Structures are given as structure tokens and as C-alpha cells.
Amino acid sequence: QVHLVESGGALVKPGGSLRLSCAASGFTFSDSYMNWIRQAPGKGLEWLSYISGTTTYTNYADSVKGRFTISRDNAKNSLYLQMSSLRAEDTAVYYCVRAIRGYSALFDYWGQGTLVTVSS
Amino acid sequence: IVLTQSPGTLSLSPGERATLSCRASQSVTGNYLTWYQQKPGQAPRLLIYGTFSRATGIPDRFSGSGSGTDFTLTISRLEPEDFAVYYCHQYGGSPYTFGQGTQLEIK
Numbered sequence: 001q002v003h004l005v006e007s008g009g010a011l012v013k014p015g016g017s018l019r020l021s022c023a024a025s026g027f028t029f030s031d032s033y034m035n036w037i038r039q040a041p042g043k044g045l046e047w048l049s050y051i052s053g054t055t056t057y058t059n060y061a062d063s064v065k066g067r068f069t070i071s072r073d074n075a076k077n078s079l080y081l082q083m084s085s086l087r088a089e090d091t092a093v094y095y096c097v098r099a100i101r102g103y104s105a106l107f108d109y110w111g112q113g114t115l116v117t118v119s120s
Numbered sequence: 121i122v123l124t125q126s127p128g129t130l131s132l133s134p135g136e137r138a139t140l141s142c143r144a145s146q147s148v149t150g151n152y153l154t155w156y157q158q159k160p161g162q163a164p165r166l167l168i169y170g171t172f173s174r175a176t177g178i179p180d181r182f183s184g185s186g187s188g189t190d191f192t193l194t195i196s197r198l199e200p201e202d203f204a205v206y207y208c209h210q211y212g213g214s215p216y217t218f219g220q221g222t223q224l225e226i227k
Contacts, residue, residue, distance in 0.1 A: 044207065044218055044219070044220045044221050045156075045164065045207055045209070045218040046218070047215060047216040047217070047218070059214055061215050062215065095163060100169075103211065104211075105211040105214075105216040106152070106154065106169055106211045107154070107156075107164075107166065107209075107211075108166050108175065110163035110164055110165075111163065112162075112163055113163060
């Protein structure tokens with residue numbers, strides 16, 4: 001059974017940094033593209049980034065390019081999102097999301113999310 | 121690609137038919153269009169992918185149709201558990217975008 005558990009969400013000041021983690025289980029982690037998607041309070045969904053199974057390919061939304069870095073450790077079945085230069089508009093629930101094998105952004109399993117609040 | 125969903129809110133009763141629309145600002149490559157359902161406090165759940173295909177475990181009252189720039193999610197007979205927010209999403213090209221959502225509420 002696929003299980004994704006995010007952690008690392010916190011209250012951080014504008015301009016600060018934060019690292020999110022996602023622990024994956026129940027599938028061959030290295031076979032799947034993994035993504036981060038966020039949802040601001042009461043708002044819709046925004047795709048942020050993906051990373052390929054072998055880490056060869058990464059991609060970012062313009063809103064986070066140059067500020068956020070996605071990475072993974074296949075030996076630990078873990079996905080990460082390093083966030084820097086955080087802004088108030090980055091306040092959201094951040095989801096770790098698996099893509100169906102063979103696709104980069106066809107999302108089948110989602111974690112429950114971790115809340116990041118950017119405020120002074 | 122900007123995805124625009126309509127209506128913003130749809131008020132219906134259990135047993136009725138629901139028709140949700142998603143319009144793309146340009147043609148969606150490969151008709152790579154999905155629909156997700158999200159209930160309060162929960163992560164989204166995949167319902168339909170590739171415009172037409174139901175995800176594993178999704179009841180057949182859910183169906184998807186469309187092509188190019190116009191897509192539709194139809195729920196043939198609403199069950200109480202179907203009242204939620206529905207998002208369309210295109211995965212045909214980066215940046216991968218979502219519609220703003222349709223709130224399906226009980227009338």
C-alpha cells in the first residue's frame with residue numbers, strides 16, 4: 001500500500017528557509033517521478049516541481065524557480081524540498097505526490113500534506 | 121495552459137446528474153487531462169485520467185469526456201459522498217496546471 005508522509009512544515013519568517021521531507025513506502029520509490037504540489041489556505045492547487053526516479057531530470061514552476069530545490073534519496077525512500085527566500089505567498093499546505101510510472105506529472109498518490117506558514 | 125472550470129459552485133440533490141466543465145486556453149497535448157476530487161481536510165483523489173479513463177476503484181457513475189480544449193466530468197447519479205470540490209488538471213506540458221475548482225454542494 002502506497003504511503004507518503006510529509007514533515008518539516010513550520011512557521012517561518014519572510015526571507016527564511018525551510019526543508020520539507022517526504023517518507024515514501026509501499027512501492028519501488030526509485031521507479032517513480034515525485035512531485036511537490038501546494039495549496040494555499042482556501043485556494044486551489046499549484047504544481048511546484050518534479051524530480052525523476054534517477055534524479056536526472058528536475059523541473060520547477062516559475063513561481064519557485066531559483067528559490068526552491070527538489071531532491072531525493074532513493075536509499076532512504078525520501079523526497080525533499082529545500083525552500084529559501086520564503087515569502088508570505090508561499091504559505092500553503094505542501095503535498096508530496098507520486099506520478100504514475102511512465103509519467104512525470106500524472107498524479108496518483110498524495111500525502112496528507114504539511115503546513116508552511118510564512119509570517120513575521 | 122490556463123484551465124477554467126465552470127460553474128464555480130454547483131448545487132444539486134442526491135440522485136441528480138452533475139456536469140462539470142473544464143476549458144483550456146490552448147489544446148491539451150494528448151488529451152492529458154485528469155480530474156481530482158477533494159474533500160475538506162483531505163488530499164485530492166484521482167478520479168479520471170487521460171480524459172476518459174477511470175482510476176482504480178472509482179465507481180462507474182464517474183465519467184470523463186472531451187478533447188482539445190473542452191473537457192467534462194459527469195457524475196451520473198450523485199451519492200452523498202460525491203459532494204466535494206473537483207479540480208481538472210493537465211499534464212500534457214509544463215508547467216502542469218490545475219483549474220480553480222468546482223464546489224459541488226448539496227441543494
